[in-house]
Amino acid sequence: MLKGRSAIVTGSTSGIGLGIARGLAAAGANVVINGFGKPEDIEKERAGLEADFGVKAIYSAADMSKPEEIAGMVATAEEAFGAVDILVNNAGIQLVSPIDEFPIAKFDQIVAINMVSNFHAIRAALPGMKKRNWGRIINVASAHGLVASPFKSAYVSAKHGVVGMTKTVALEVAEHKITCNAICPGFVRTPLVEAQIADQAKVNNMPVENVVRDIILASQPNKRFVEVEEIAALAVFLSGDNALSITGTSISIDGGWTAR
Template sequence: MNMDVTVPLHGKVALITGGTSGIGLETARVLARNGADIAINGFGSADEIEEIRTSIGATTGRRVEHFAHDLSDYGQASRLVADALAKCEAVDILVNCAGVQHVCDIERFSDDAWNRLIAVNLSAAFATIRSAWPGMKTRGWGRIINVASTLAMRAENQKSAYVASKHGILGLTREIALEGAPLGITCNAICPSWVLTPLVRQQVEAKAKELGLSFEETARTAFLRDLPTRRFVETAEVAATMLFLCSNAAKSVTGAAIPVDGASTVR
């Protein structure tokens, strides 16, 4: 499914956390096809990372660098932008896509699980935004996109840390939008519903095992039943929204929480 819109991003560098799989990887491909050089952060084997770098580079002609910083470590998260700048000279577009999940009722939710989830989903975004800010301010142009969730606007059982982190991302987005408004820097949040990323696939598989159902039946009855479209959102649809937000056509779109959710939040 090709969701490309012609948005020339030549001369721009996009740093994408969580860029080695799912929404982040598709975003890297779309932004590169539209002219941006790419810095991706994320996990994977050396062979997997090299395949991503070479495939995006070969199909787009753009430069692709990889950074393996562990965003659950605040020190590494804080160094990510500086290390990207050392290789890429600029970070014009920052996409905070890295995320983790832990499903558990509150009385059994461990400190370690809470701290890791808040670190990756929220604190790392603060660290990367703060580090990228001076360069964007100097250039008078910047695009910051935080991947939130429909759970930035509501709650769901057994996801206390995830819901808290995504509500936090939405608040951070709005604050950064205010600070960036006179500087030519926009900051927006994208709020997808169920996207069949590796993270969501793990949740479906765990639920299928619990219910004794097939993957397809579990997805249909436990995950997609509240989506009017009755299908998973595609990574290409989210990436296309990212592309629009990076364009000059979106220079007055800032502080927004944009649902890409199959109408699931309008009920």
């Protein structure tokens, strides 16, 4: 379905990004993976994409808080594959803290990685997409791009910003056969969420199972975590030719969280 296409997935050494990179590769796309981790684990993942799906995969160590490294990642991808057809802005971090105690540098870092990096990557990838008159931009926002929770001021601000940027980009490029959409997952049991569960267990002096049932899954009416593979399947669909008319929208994949 995506044979001959090339994709960048930011923050794809773990969790949702890794799942999306594998989904796009399974559909036939060449992939640039990105993110932090042990070099041997990253190389295993990169080589695995090539071996499992018969595509080309390269790794970019670009730090999503550094604009020049983001532009460099897009240039590297264009050089290696001749194009960036699909850009998935997924890298993200979280910190849970009351706003009056929120560390200032951490707030800035969350906004930079979770939102501003999307601007830099889109800005660098769009000229090539316009030239080829084809492109797919997928921003991994969150249910927290649509609704708020207490103690997540930086994350909620950044993710609402991502949803706004998604709409703006969609309008600007609509006539170039380029789409831009946001995916808004509920809770997915990735390392990002495991850390939150551990923090909440400590703060509330509760066993982990109770945190999962009474705090985390309390938001999700279907009482289950979203699976990485479900998000990957949605990203693959949005990357396909049949999704040309879906643009500027935020697609919830949250077990009913934001239907309340």
